[in-house]
Amino acid sequence: MKILLNSTYYILRTTFPIALIAYFLLLILNILTEDFVAYYINFTAWLWVLIIMGVLILWLGRKTK
Amino acid sequence: MGEFIKYYKFFIIAVIIGLFLFIFYGYFAISGHLSITYNVCDKPTLISLLTPSGRVLDAEKNQKTGDCYQRLTGEPIYFSASVPRSFNEAEVTLTYKNPEQNIIELGLEKTIAENYELQPMENKFIDDSLWDKLTSDNYILLQKNNNYKSVEDFTSNIPLNAKIATYHYSPEYNFKIDNYQPSNSILEINKALRGKHVFYTYLKNEDLDFAFAYQDLNWSFPQENFIVRVYKDETELTTVFEPSTDTNEHEKRVQLTGLGGGLYKIVLDISDDIIIKKITTKQHLLVAKDKLFLVDNEAYGLETKPSTVYSNSDEFLFKTDHESGLQDVNIAGEDLSVNKLGGYILHRLEEYNVGSFKEISIPKNDLLIQGYGYFSFNKEDFFDPDYGIDVFRSEMDIEQYDYIIADNYISPDTQAGWKTATAKYNLDGVLGDRKNLNFAISAPGLADTKDDILIKDINITLKRDPITFKYLWNKIFK
Numbered sequence: 001m002k003i004l005l006n007s008t009y010y011i012l013r014t015t016f017p018i019a020l021i022a023y024f025l026l027l028i029l030n031i032l033t034e035d036f037v038a039y040y041i042n043f044t045a046w047l048w049v050l051i052i053m054g055v056l057i058l059w060l061g062r063k064t065k
Numbered sequence: 066m067g068e069f070i071k072y073y074k075f076f077i078i079a080v081i082i083g084l085f086l087f088i089f090y091g092y093f094a095i096s097g098h099l100s101i102t103y104n105v106c107d108k109p110t111l112i113s114l115l116t117p118s119g120r121v122l123d124a125e126k127n128q129k130t131g132d133c134y135q136r137l138t139g140e141p142i143y144f145s146a147s148v149p150r151s152f153n154e155a156e157v158t159l160t161y162k163n164p165e166q167n168i169i170e171l172g173l174e175k176t177i178a179e180n181y182e183l184q185p186m187e188n189k190f191i192d193d194s195l196w197d198k199l200t201s202d203n204y205i206l207l208q209k210n211n212n213y214k215s216v217e218d219f220t221s222n223i224p225l226n227a228k229i230a231t232y233h234y235s236p237e238y239n240f241k242i243d244n245y246q247p248s249n250s251i252l253e254i255n256k257a258l259r260g261k262h263v264f265y266t267y268l269k270n271e272d273l274d275f276a277f278a279y280q281d282l283n284w285s286f287p288q289e290n291f292i293v294r295v296y297k298d299e300t301e302l303t304t305v306f307e308p309s310t311d312t313n314e315h316e317k318r319v320q321l322t323g324l325g326g327g328l329y330k331i332v333l334d335i336s337d338d339i340i341i342k343k344i345t346t347k348q349h350l351l352v353a354k355d356k357l358f359l360v361d362n363e364a365y366g367l368e369t370k371p372s373t374v375y376s377n378s379d380e381f382l383f384k385t386d387h388e389s390g391l392q393d394v395n396i397a398g399e400d401l402s403v404n405k406l407g408g409y410i411l412h413r414l415e416e417y418n419v420g421s422f423k424e425i426s427i428p429k430n431d432l433l434i435q436g437y438g439y440f441s442f443n444k445e446d447f448f449d450p451d452y453g454i455d456v457f458r459s460e461m462d463i464e465q466y467d468y469i470i471a472d473n474y475i476s477p478d479t480q481a482g483w484k485t486a487t488a489k490y491n492l493d494g495v496l497g498d499r500k501n502l503n504f505a506i507s508a509p510g511l512a513d514t515k516d517d518i519l520i521k522d523i524n525i526t527l528k529r530d531p532i533t534f535k536y537l538w539n540k541i542f543k
Contacts, residue, residue, distance in 0.1 A: 014074050022081045029088065036092050036149050039101060039110040041084075 378436025
């Protein structure tokens with residue numbers, strides 16, 4: 001169980017900053033391309049995924065200490 | 066674990082870079098192809114919402130099938146597509162249900178604002194017709210009696226004495242009046258006409274000679290031009306124009322010599338601020354296409370007097386904007402009361418023969434009359450430049466026709482109860498940089514039918530030249 005929690009924590013901690021940077025880069029690109037990126041990417045869903053990942057990282061961080 | 070995280074990080078970054086490349090590839094349309102789809106329940110992005118909201122109801126979802134759609138209760142319905150590049154061609158596919166509406170067409174705004182190039186999406190008359198049906202390439206020929214064995218036989222020798230309705234098809238023929246003789250007399254039309262009119266006349270071994278007496282009302286535009294354009298076979302031969310600033314009466318003459326025989330179009334390209342008070346011409350055949358705006362009425366400072374005009378249209382729209390224009394008109398023996406201001410009043414004759422000659426008596430003028438055909442001021446001036454060939458309309462009495470010929474029409478496909486129909490457009494002539502495409506869905510009479518049209522998806526596939534090394538080389542170095 002401990003290994004599973006640890007692995008999940010490290011995967012999320014690795015994914016989160018990349019997903020966060022990509023989110024903002026795509027947001028800027030969306031403004032530059034006059035909403036073209038929004039046709040392919042659901043920014044609202046991406047933001048929710050980021051929030052859930054953030055909460056999980058905080059929770060798993062405490063659990064795995 | 067450390068090794069796994071390293072590969073995992075590499076994988077995530079690769080996915081993100083791949084995503085950026087995918088968007089880059091789509092944005093610049095490197096393949097020369099971009100396909101965008103909008104389901105009416107999705108958030109609109111590149112394809113806009115359907116408007117106006119009064120004619121398009123909110124999205125509905127069928128709980129059983131999960132289908133999401135919007136109900137169209139009136140027409141026209143508008144939507145637009147914003148694309149990142151300018152493309153050369155567009156294919157628009159609608160997924161819809163249409164229980165009752167006879168004709169659905171899709172228009173693309175071109176050249177000037179509000180001018181839509183309509184393409185057929187569905188024509189139930191053609192799809193459900195029990196007449197003999199011949200097809201060839203994009204042509205469909207329906208014939209009441211089986212007189213032709215192929216579409217080519219028909220198109221190469223169009224029977225000009227038959228009753229023909231055309232649907233997105235322009236028949237090719239040289240209009241000719243056998244035994245035509247020029248007249249030595251002068252034709253004078255002492256009827257005041259307001260605004261733009263399109264006239265047709267016929268010449269043979271004679272000069273084209275018209276004089277227009279006109280007056281500027283200066284109600285809306287203090288400065289404008291009085292413009293007359295003359296065409297033969299859609300080629301502009303001359304444009305005559307005169308600045309119009311005062312409200313005095315003026316005369317402008319249009320004379321062209323050495324013209325070949327045939328049909329000529331004369332367009333009075335003027336605003337509703339200018340009144341034509343008198344037309345004098347050496348031509349003795351003269352008809353106005355689709356519209357007459359007669360204004361011999363006190364509302365224009367003129368004497369109110371009756372008019373009689375002649376037409377081959379089978380239905381008419383009447384409109385007046387002044388109380389002095391409220392009146393009872395008589396169309397081929399049928400009375401019609403023009404009793405409202407500012408709105409069109411439709412009159413379809415109860416009994417008629419398609420294209421037959423009708424007399425219209427107007428006691429007071431100040432009346433805009435529109436129809437599908439030609440108008441003349443005297444019986445003997447009338448001729449039909451279309452040989453009686455009509456453009457197909459949903460209100461037509463189809464049984465009175467012998468042939469219906471359609472071009473560029475492909476019946477819609479049906480899958481799981483939903484129909485899909487596609488319209489193709491060449492984007493040459495679209496206003497601006499062609500990155501904003503405005504469309505209109507036309508379904509004449511939809512507001513009067515019981516069942517609505519349901520729209521589910523709109524797909525637009527756009528095409529242009531792909532970006533290749535050769536293309537880039539030519540762009541940069543040539």
